[in-house]
Amino acid sequence: MKNEVLEAALVNYACPLCGALDDGAVVINTILTKHHAKRVKELHNKTIGYSDKPCKECKGIMDQAILLIGVVEEKTTDPKNPYRSGNKWGVSEDFIERCFDPETAKGILKERACFFSIEAAEKMGFPDINKNA
Numbered sequence: 001m002k003n004e005v006l007e008a009a010l011v012n013y014a015c016p017l018c019g020a021l022d023d024g025a026v027v028i029n030t031i032l033t034k035h036h037a038k039r040v041k042e043l044h045n046k047t048i049g050y051s052d053k054p055c056k057e058c059k060g061i062m063d064q065a066i067l068l069i070g071v072v073e074e075k076t077t078d079p080k081n082p083y084r085s086g087n088k089w090g091v092s093e094d095f096i097e098r099c100f101d102p103e104t105a106k107g108i109l110k111e112r113a114c115f116f117s118i119e120a121a122e123k124m125g126f127p128d129i130n131k132n133a
Helices: 034-043 056-064 093-099 102-111 118-123
Strands: 008-014 021-028 047-050 066-071 084-091 113-117
Touching: 008 034, 021 034, 056 066, 056 084, 066 093, 066 118, 084 118, 093 102, 102 113, 113 118
Parallel strands: 008 047, 066 113
Antiparallel strands: 008 021, 066 084
């Protein structure tokens, strides 16, 4: 007999900084109806949002340096969810203090990460992983 009112799905969460798939979770409907079971089944293997913490790679960089995530401003339609270029750079605290106003630098140093325009990065000589792709 097939169960039509209960489903489970494996879902993914993306890193809030770089957007890479990181954490996964199991979702089960708690309202036992065909409608809710179908909605859960449709989520299987989908990315359903951002994790509440950085992925291992981003965290590793943040433990050693300040993480800059490259963003493409001209492709960004939502400032809270910028278009990520795929570039990541680790810079010193001194770099942040020299390049940003004191109040902005204070926030970046506290968070240990920020989104950074690839146009500005290019002008500063940062490598672009997408140039040779």
